Amino acid sequence: MTVDQSIEIGSPAEELTIHDAVLRAARDCPNRVAVRCGPSSVTYAELSAEGARTARALVVRGVRAGDIVPVVARRSVRLPGVLLGVLMAGAAYGLLDPRWPAARLTRLIREMTSGPVLADPAGALQLDTAALRHVPFSELGGAAPARLPDVDATAVASVFWTSGSTGVPKAVLSPHRATTRLFGATSCVPFGDAPTMINAAAVPWDAFSLELWGMLTRGGTALVHPADVLLAHELRAYVADHHATHLFLTPALFDVIVEGDVEAFRGLRTVVVGGDRLSPASCRKLLDSCPGISLFNGYGPVESCVFVSVHQVTAGDLWEDCGVPIGRVVAGSSVYICRDSEVLPRGETGEIVIGGAGVAHGYLGDPERTAQAFRTLDTPGGPAQVYLTGDRGRLDHGGVLHFDGRLDGQLKIAGHRLEPAEIEAAARAVGCRQCLVMPVTHRAGDAPRLALFAVPSVAGGSTLSLRGALAGRLPAYMVPTAIHLVDALPVTENNKIDRAALIREFGYDG
Secondary structure: OOHHHHEEEOOOOOOOOHHHHHHHHHHHOOOOEEEEEOOEEEEHHHHHHHHHHHHHHHHHOOOOOOOEEEEEOOOOOOHHHHHHHHHHOOOEEEEEOOOOOHHHHHHHHHHHOOOEEEEOHHHHHHOOOOOOEEEEHHHOOOOOOOOOOOOOOOOEEEEEEEOOOOOOOEEEEEEHHHHHHHHOOOOOOOOOOOOEEEEOOOOOOOHHHHHHHHHHOOOOEEEEOOOOOOOHHHHHHHHHHHOOOEEEEOHHHHHHHHHHHHHHHOOOOEEEEEOOOOOHHHHHHHHHHOOOOEEEEEEOOHHHOOOOEEEEOOHHHHHOOOOOOOEEEOOOEEEEEEEOOEEOOOOOOEEEEEEEOOOOOOEOOOHHHHHHHEEEEEEOOEEEEEEEEEEEEEEOOOOOEEEEEEOOOOEEEOOEEEOHHHHHHHHHHOOEEEEEEEEEOOOOOOOOEEEEEEEEOOOOOOHHHHHHHHHOOOOHHHOOOEEEEOOOOOEOOOOOEOHHHHHHHOOOOO
8 A cells, every 4th residue: 555545744834833933924024013913912012022021931930951830811902912921931832721610620720731821801800710830911011031942833822621521621732833824835725925913712712813823923913803792793894894814713603794794704814714514505605606706615623733734615516415615734744544443445444543743732631641642663664653533534536534323422512512312411410310412403514503401419400500511511512502401311123312202392494
């Protein structure tokens, strides 16, 4: 078996740290706006100075190369400089959403560090300040000079938290090069001159890296959206008032904006969609209404940071029975299709296995799950360190990757990869004797939403009280949209939960 029969390899990417790439951009264009949020803006010169001040303040507080610094914050004009400073100090940042329950934040922070925790005003309100060394953003300036450490592109830069099958979240250790490989001389999508990308992704998600570092490592402008969800009229304003050129959306939000106001996209150069299956109907409507826009479909688990493959969507893709392709492999990455640890030839379907510079170092403090998911694979080019995605797919004979669902029970809802087991564990902890979480739709073609079917331990409970209890333990995106309390979960003849019976009983589409 030869390499070109079984594997697609992206061109090598220059290996830089994220902060080296940003500082290089700052030297090239110091007066260009790096970050804008409403009327406030920060130039590249100001951004690099803010990063240096933050880095020195952290080093003085005992942060060392290889440490993890939790950052509890919303998107803001200040946040990029703080993150840059963490990286310049030789540490990695772990971004956490201050809207998450306080108990969850405390648990995740303690898994990352016993050192300082950085927080904006919203984050500070959620923290147990008696148990955590809390440092407000406002106290990060004016520190005495300190020598900053050197790190290379293989060092951990970001910690991304993803849902865990055992009911415990997993912390993915992502290196600098996993991000910078996407934005080098051969970038994952075309950015062109002076790009401006809307920064609207959730901060703990790797798509935030695409929107932020995709701009700041290339001399572009990150246009910060401070509200929770980007709406069509806000998109129109960003294009008209701030000349936004690039936008990333999950398929669910893409569908909403396309159906509600497809003209809101007009004026953008590029729309990138990723995190779930694309709707051909929505793609067709955008391409017909705004023919000047380039539309890209991206694929990649958080364990390989943002994208492993990208496909420019054309009208010809939208009539294929197998769905919109997920594309060709990006620079610095490799993809294998495997079955039973054997690399399959092109055209055959198996598990999508990822190698290259984008692969994470594993899961923080969890060697057992790391060993299960991160392996050494015998490939036609020799042994390679890889990540087993659990996704089914195939490389066609032209080298284009196609997605064919999951091998396990993980779900993708609104771009977030979820383990039903984690949500079910939370439901049992708050008083459910039996429970089942699964995706549901009311009509064929609708974006799936999360439903919980639960048998309460004590009679007299309500869906409202259960929703509130779950919200105290889980991030908002993991709290099921629909909650149904039942006397018992129906079972099949084999004593397995009868999912089809629940779908019929509650009027969902099968």
